[in-house]
Amino acid sequence: MTSRYLVAVDGSRPAAAALHWAAERASAAGDPLVIVHVEPDDAEEFDDAAVQRGAELLSETVEGLSARYPDLTVGSRLLEGSVPAALATFAESTDTLVIGTGKTGFLHGRVLGSRSVQIAAAASCTVAVIPDVDLRFRRGVVAGVDRPGTAAAIAHAAAWEADARGEELLLVQAAPERTTRVTTASRSDLALSQAIATAREHFPDLVIRSRVAARPPAEALLDSARDKALLVLGPGAPDAERPVVGSVLHDVLLNANSPVLITRA
Numbered sequence: 001m002t003s004r005y006l007v008a009v010d011g012s013r014p015a016a017a018a019l020h021w022a023a024e025r026a027s028a029a030g031d032p033l034v035i036v037h038v039e040p041d042d043a044e045e046f047d048d049a050a051v052q053r054g055a056e057l058l059s060e061t062v063e064g065l066s067a068r069y070p071d072l073t074v075g076s077r078l079l080e081g082s083v084p085a086a087l088a089t090f091a092e093s094t095d096t097l098v099i100g101t102g103k104t105g106f107l108h109g110r111v112l113g114s115r116s117v118q119i120a121a122a123a124s125c126t127v128a129v130i131p132d133v134d135l136r137f138r139r140g141v142v143a144g145v146d147r148p149g150t151a152a153a154i155a156h157a158a159a160w161e162a163d164a165r166g167e168e169l170l171l172v173q174a175a176p177e178r179t180t181r182v183t184t185a186s187r188s189d190l191a192l193s194q195a196i197a198t199a200r201e202h203f204p205d206l207v208i209r210s211r212v213a214a215r216p217p218a219e220a221l222l223d224s225a226r227d228k229a230l231l232v233l234g235p236g237a238p239d240a241e242r243p244v245v246g247s248v249l250h251d252v253l254l255n256a257n258s259p260v261l262i263t264r265a
Contacts, residue, residue, distance in 0.1 A: 019061065
């Protein structure tokens with residue numbers, strides 16, 4: 001499903017959680033892992049010493065991972081510039097870019113105040129946003145199905161994840177706001193039908209459940225994900241050239257209670 005896992009590190013706890021998640025995934029899949037640190041060139045303390053500290057962080061991180069995962073191919077890259085832009089430029093379309101988040105507190109709207117939102121908006125590859133939460137007892141994958149245009153791609157990505165884990169898949173369709181009950185029901189049925197058919201076609205032995213939630217989409221998805229190992233979402237629009245972050249994804253990322261995989265497949 002990916003060519004490389006890229007994980008952004010900065011020495012913080014959320015970054016450490018992202019690093020652990022990415023290393024476990026890359027090791028299990030046999031994919032290479034590239035550890036990336038971005039030194040913002042607009043920071044007040046940007047100088048040769050800051051760049052050296054970034055290089056030392058990468059070196060120490062690679063050394064620690066190589067000892068823990070001796071069979072994992074680990075590389076590193078020190079970048080400079082705006083963090084979202086630098087990561088988005090470095091990542092290739094087939095990569096999975098993994099970032100940590102410590103953002104909490106439920107917010108509505110389009111205020112791009114979170115680094116995870118900015119990176120998800122800038123990157124053209126699949127992005128995984130990892131909160132600093134205990135995942136040891138989490139089971140199952142939940143996927144948010146938003147519209148017929150993206151239902152199949154989201155379902156396929158989520159079903160692949162669930163099958164790889166040997167766990168069940170929950171497909172959630174949240175009722176769109178400002179629609180009549182009849183319109184909502186027909187849209188939900190169509191999107192869910194496509195998602196279920198796609199998942200079953202490719203993974204016939206997978207346990208699949210589905211749910212239509214009559215709550216605001218972000219709240220419904222976060223509630224469904226609170227005890228799950230992974231939440232899979234798609235882009236904010238079917239057209240890959242349009243911005244990936246819609247209002248639902250924005251609110252989910254600001255309140256991530258499980259790893260969030262934003263597939264661009």
